[in-house]
Amino acid sequence: MMNFISAVFSHTFRNIIRTWSSQLLTVLTIILSVLIFSFFYLLYTNVLHVSRLLDNNLRLIVYLNDEPGKAMQEEYRDKILKFDSVEKIEFVSRKEAFKRFAKQLKENRDVLKDMPTDFLPPSIEIYPLHSLDAMTRIKRFSDYLETLPGVLKVQYGREWVARFYSFVKLLRIVVVLSGVLLLLTTTFVVGHTIRLTLLSRQRELELLRLVGASNNYIRMPFFLEGALQGLAGSAGGIAALYLLFNWISLRFAISSTSFLPQFTFFSMPVIVAIIAVTTLLCGSGSFSSTKKSLRL
């Protein structure tokens, strides 16, 4: 067993050294596709993080003329639920509204000292379900709510929230596409280089078969070669992304810390997962591409 492993490793390294230029090209290709994929994925995770902070902007606020009584509240609730199921409905009385406002003002609350505590209108806060397509219905929802009796005005997340959500949607598609790209490069490019080395090593493989080398003895070095390419490529890609990330953070740090939430890099488990999956993909891509060429 030990001997098998050392034989496989020495074969692999001998081979990598012999064909280093095509190896380098393959690794660069993997670096690039890992970089592209992880760039979009990182963007996506950060944007998703931001979107969670924006959830508050998604609520609909229905300002009412008069404070609704218990029976009235039930009626409103029924009418709202008739249109769509929602995450949460909250009634805010005049007093409650005043308290919240005062809290928001913090140390400036003195300005409210001379105001009557009921100068703010009562309202209903409606939180739609947390789903992206809620955005597309929210306009119709708001139109409906305006027709209810006693409604003063309906307010909801501004236009840019909607745009933001369609951006998230788009980003998700881009992440999937770049993931597919990564999948294709790993299996095809790695498979292709392996096939080229196979061709150039036809004589050696013929000889190995002649002296009775087992299938695993012949194929394991190719698996290892692909896996090493994947390891080098994905580690390189993540490292490149990290540099890019730091550079961007530095560029934007001065202007944006206050108004945009802090961007974060991948956590360690995600990094390990990306590298592991790429390594495995490249290894098996190379392994399976030897199958036909070796007539196994």
Place this chain on the structure above:
Amino acid sequence: MNPAKNESRIIVDLVKVSKTYHPDIHAVSDVSLSVNRGEILFLTGRSGAGKTTILHLLNRIESPDKGVVEVAGQDLGKLSQGKMQKLRRSIGVAYQDFKLLSNRSVAQNIAIAMEVTYTRPATIRARTRDILQRLGLEDKYHTPTSELSRGEQQRVTIARAVAGQPQLILTDEPTGNLDHETTVLVMDLLNHCNKKGATIIIATHDESIYRQTDHRVIELRAGRIVNGDPVPDDTRRHDPATTEETDNADT
């Protein structure tokens, strides 16, 4: 015949074997031939007689159209790929077309046959040096095989065939490109391996190496055995003393 006994004594058994190449070249026709463990067997005959084809059949490089080929008690026609690979690891081959890797050194070429059996690197180096010395190639250890003469390449091929200490050694025209003295070196090496237990089949038309031999000589013509005993003479089984004599007779 007792099959158990059969298995232990007979290492190569061809039963009514025929091999036809496209369109209808009868390379081997209806050949039956048995070889005992520890024998040296000479396969002779003119060019095109079918010597190489028989050696190919023994390693399943080619498969027979008819008949059964058994090596070490195993029917090659029924052997799984994995078992065949395992069997091949115990057969050393030196074919006519050498199959050397031209961009690698002599030592690396010889090592290949031992690496597949996971021999320790130190052992590989020691055996390689020993064999190269026996063949007068000790100064070519690091030389790429592309820089060798044909005679030298031929010897490296033989070195590779015997290096793994296989139970069966198949050599095709081992002395084809060699002068008399080098021929002696090669035959001494093969006899040395035989003494250590290997069965050796030598396909050749170099009469000088089998003219005075005690070993069995089979002559083929147009794919058929025309001369020699297709079954081993059990009274003349492998015996170190006899081999020693043959050694001297040959040299």
